[in-house]
């Protein structure tokens with residue numbers, strides 16, 4: 001499996017607190033059968049985590065990859081960010097301060113939990129117009145998605161893609177997120193499932209249970225599409241498949 005959303009970068013956001021935590025997260029991910037992790041620190045959040053791409057972030061990323069390799073943990077890291085779509089994000093993207101997943105055309109993006117639907121659609125459209133493809137992180141957690149039954153259809157119609165959280169499927173974010181996640185997955189509108197892991201203890205990168213759940217409820221082919229095939233295609237900058 002490839003995990004396209006993981007807060008394994010040490011000490012830059014509310015994810016891993018230090019290198020040791022990151023190593024334990026990598027070990028857990030490897031035990032689950034994950035081969036690659038996109039490192040996606042929170043980024044561009046007003047009054048909070050900035051984490052715009054810099055030489056320091058690049059060297060921190062390379063140092064973590066080197067430590068994982070030194071310990072013979074079979075995980076490859078790929079660069080990325082979880083980009084909060086606040087005002088001015090397009091300028092930052094054009095300046096190289098916001099980066100796509102593994103330098104592809106795919107951006108992992110998030111909104112404020114209470115973002116309005118029209119604003120969300122407009123921002124996604126702006127990204128598409130610039131030639132990128134937005135992957136909306138955990139839409140099952142957003143208010144406008146709960147309130148508007150056609151919102152996922154609208155996002156996909158604009159050209160956005162849908163990433164569901166492992167923790168939403170297992171109920172960690174409550175019934176509403178779980179029911180919404182299951183409905184999106186159950187209607188084959190999901191494009192990816194990722195961990196959105198924040199630690200080795202809770203919200204972990206152990207994706208095997210999410211893969212197993214989708215195998216049991218739907219099919220092994222669908223589970224493989226969401227957790228292996230589409231994530232791999234993003235890393236290779238290829239178009240993803242629908243089920």
Ligand SMILES: [Fe+2]
Nearest residue numbers: 005007082196
């Ligand atoms: Fe996240």
